[in-house]
Amino acid sequence: MFERYTEKARRVIFFARCEASQFGAQQVETEHLLLAFVREDPSLSRRLLPNTSLEALHKEVESRTTVRETVSTSVDMPVSNESKRVLAYAAEEAERLGHKHIGSEHLLLGLLRETRSLAANLLTSHGVRLEDARTCVANLFPDDERTAKGLRNLVQIHNQMWDRDSLQPQIRALSRFAWRKQQWKPMDILVEKDTGRAFFDLSLKDDPKFELQPAAWQQGQCEICGWELNTITGPEHSTGYTNGRDWVCEECYTNFLSAISRTSPSEPD
DSSP states (O other): OOTTBOHHHHHHHHHHHHHHHHTTOSSBOHHHHHHHHHHHOHHHHHHHOTTOOHHHHHHHHHHHSOOOSOOOTTSOOOBOHHHHHHHHHHHHHHHHTTOSSBOHHHHHHHHHHSTTSHHHHHHHHTTOOHHHHHHHHHHTSTTOHHHHHHHHHEEEETTEEEEHHHHHHHHHHHTTSEEEEEEOOOEEEEEETTTOOEEOOGGGTTSTTEEEEEEEEOOEEOTTTOOEEOSSSOGGGSEEEESSSOEEEHHHIIIIITTTSEEOOOOOO
8 A cells, every 4th residue: 555655654654653542542643644744754844834843733732632541552553534535635646746656745735635634724723725835845846847737737626636727628618607606596497298308498498398397406516626516415515606507616616717707796695
């Protein structure tokens, strides 16, 4: 699993296990990875956390977690789901930047991408932002043209990284419309009686071939990133921008359409 990891990154994983043991934790959590990162990569840590020592960060973690009796390092300790996602994000960051290795710097980016974790919360509370960290990592490889190009093209949408170039066809097509911010609501549709196909053009509702089904379309998706829009999952899914037919999520609108589209400003209904 760790074949591509640098020696420093492997030490981060090892000492994260030790940190978890000292805290009496049942799993290796993101905060343990963060403490191990600060310990094993002091150079990058000083750049991003110039006013925070490892000891001070330890005290912050202690104040925000339950410290139990130390667990023996001989006991098998699993990695939490959050930490597993951090490792996956780290590999993804390395992949997108064209790096064959996975280093401690990629683990840091992975920690920042797991936005609801304690580690990400601690980092952001100290002013560390994902884009700033990416710039810092890019400066570690000043001659890597692919890294520089990759950083310029990458944009984070709902905690996933997207290449701007791959989204350009949708952006160009959707930028022609005026957009209005609105709460997602189930939509009326027409269903063709013979085929069962759904249609959104309600001007055909008087055609006997179609049957009107009020509020039958219960969920939609962003035309750019595919983010689901609905009324049940949570507030982050319930608001978007619409041109009367298509929808885009708030993050895609802000990142891609707000500066170039003809917008009809409105508060959500």
